[in-house]
Amino acid sequence: MIVRAYTFILVACFLWSLNPVANKVALVDIAVPQLVFMRAVFAALILLTVALYAGHRFRPREIGWRPFVLGILDPGLTSLLFVTSLTVLSASNTVLIMALMPFSQSILGRMVLKEDFQSSVWTGGVVAIFGLAIFFIGEDFNGSESIWGNALLLTVFCLMAVSQLLTRKIMISEIPTILATTSQMFSAATVLLVNMLLFGDLDSPLQASSGTIMTLVYLVFSMAIPFFLYNQAMRHIPVGMASLLLVLIIPFGFLFAAIFLGEEITLLKSSGALLVMIGVALPQILKSRKKTYSI
DSSP, rough: OHHHHHHHHHHHHHHHHHHHHHHHHHHTSOOOHHHHHHHHHHHHHHHHHHHHHTTTOOOHHHHHHHHHHIIIIIIIIHHHHHHTTTTTTTTHGGGGGGGGGHHHOOOHHHHHHOOOHHHHHHHHHHHHHHHHHHHTTTOOOHHHHHHHHHHHHHHHHHHHHHHHHHHHHTTTTSSSSHHHHHHHHHHHHHHHHOOOOOOHHHOOOOOHHHHHHHHHHHHHHHHHHHHHHHHHHTTTTTTHHHHHTTTTTHHHHHHHHHHHHHOOOOOEEEHHHHHHHHHHHHHHHHHHHHHHHHH
């Protein structure tokens, strides 16, 4: 079961790492409010269909309030702020926030959920942070726009820190993962609908190319599937370790941004990406060595 959990979270990381690129492509034709709302509502409908087909009954009173609050935070507010940051930042720059997660979540997981503190996660996190510093040393920053964009990302980080703890708390309960994730998406869609009605240009017709429509279809499934896989994995993986694995989004996201958007690949960024991946793998390497020595 634990191997399956790690597989789920790695697949989720891979799909999430494509999101900055896909969002950048979709933003050419679709405004932020409309884009984030369509993603959430279609993802919610897909998950609801799967849940009903699997024989579940969608009863909010039985599910409880936590998954709905989780959806407001993530992916509701996080997706809105993240996609907005993409309007002023490069796709590779927006994945910066993930490197902070191992440190904050190891501490919060210990304080709030009483999880064991894994020093190896911090060791790996330090290596990942060092790699990240190299990774972004050649990144261009464009004055106030970069400050605004990174301020949005910092807010996303704070929301994700809370949502990870809430996800872990929900997933160690008896609520089926598919129902929790469906509830999450419906509350996110509600928040994003309100945002679209207040701030979206509803008079502007949607004139997207076939390529943009296909990108939107991918974005819908890349919201529904990774959140389900991540939620399922969080039933078995501590918050600190899960947050460290999420750092893999950084090198993958950088690679996809270079391939699909033509963002520059340099030796410094490549070296940084490699160190990030080493940092992620380090806790498992140290854990395996301890088991070997104990035998």
